[in-house]
Amino acid sequence: MTISDNQEPTKKSRKVVRAAGRSSTKRADVEAAISAVTNIEQEVIGEFEEHREAQLRAMLSDGSAAKQILGEIKGDISDSLNRSHDFLQLVKQIRGNVTAILEERFPGQLPEVSAEDLPHEGAIFFSTEIMQSKIDATLYLREPNAIFATERVFEIHKYVTKYYRIYKSQTEQKEVNLRLNGSCYAKVKYNDKAVGVIIHALLDNVVKYAPAGSKADINFHEESGRVRITFQSLGPKICPEEMEKIFLPGYRSNAARERDLPGLGLGLGAARQISDMLNIDLGVEQDEKECAGFPGLHSTRFTVSFNAIDTRST
Structure with a gap:
């Protein structure tokens, strides 16, 4: 207190x-x-x-x-x-x-x-x-070995919702409309703190780059024992040859560096290290065309996919 x-x-x-x-x-x-x-x-x-x-x-x-x-x-x-x-x-x-x-x-x-x-x-x-x-x-x-700490079973939608609430106030201050879309009842089994670092890194990326007046979405899609979560927002250009580099510790795309925002690129580096070690799929894709009304910014989608261990119908 x-x-x-x-x-x-x-x-x-x-x-x-x-x-x-x-x-x-x-x-x-x-x-x-x-x-x-x-x-x-x-x-x-x-x-x-x-x-x-x-x-x-x-x-x-x-x-x-x-x-x-x-x-x-x-x-x-x-x-x-x-x-x-x-x-x-x-x-x-x-x-x-x-x-x-x-x-x-x-x-x-x-x-x-x-x-x-x-x-x-x-x-x-x-x-x-x-x-x-x-x-x-x-x-x-x-300490990469800490990633393999005790696993627990948890509902991934509820867990992401926690981080959504934490970042909602920050996006509101930036006048960015952050939305949580789709329902999901799947449970997963991982080191939840390590998974939290991935979610944090992707939301932190949204807060850092999404401009005022834009929208950002967290979309859930569940099928065939998998849960795919997409974090979509506007971000600086990522050249094709940079798509994998941005997950390297310490790397930031040329366009991101030109914006002179604080950070070292450690968040995405940690997210990739955790996802690789826990066999969690993590990737990024981006529209080639700039978004109308937001020069120099492109619709960017970071997707993370988990193995589900228990799925119930709505």
């Missing part, structure tokens, strides 16, 4: 603080943590950006260089995570406390649903959820 540094506590807030004990954090701590963890990616930009093009050229000319490149990125990630260890722990603490508050206010209701009804607590909850997904992505790049 969070408490104001200056605000006079109410009877209820004092009760919550006593219950939380030492886990209580001040607003200044929350703001510092959010600021620090949001910039984790930025900490490593300067460390390997100047070497990125040379590394990619080496990799494309010699496939064996890929492991060396990933190894160097892992080193940068490890250094950044180690320097930010205290803030990462604080984020986990804040995430746990705000979740407890949401569960107290709305017993039996999912935190991501409750967060929509409490703007201030909800903003903190959604921020920490996104931060945690970014942290998980870097951890899986650093």
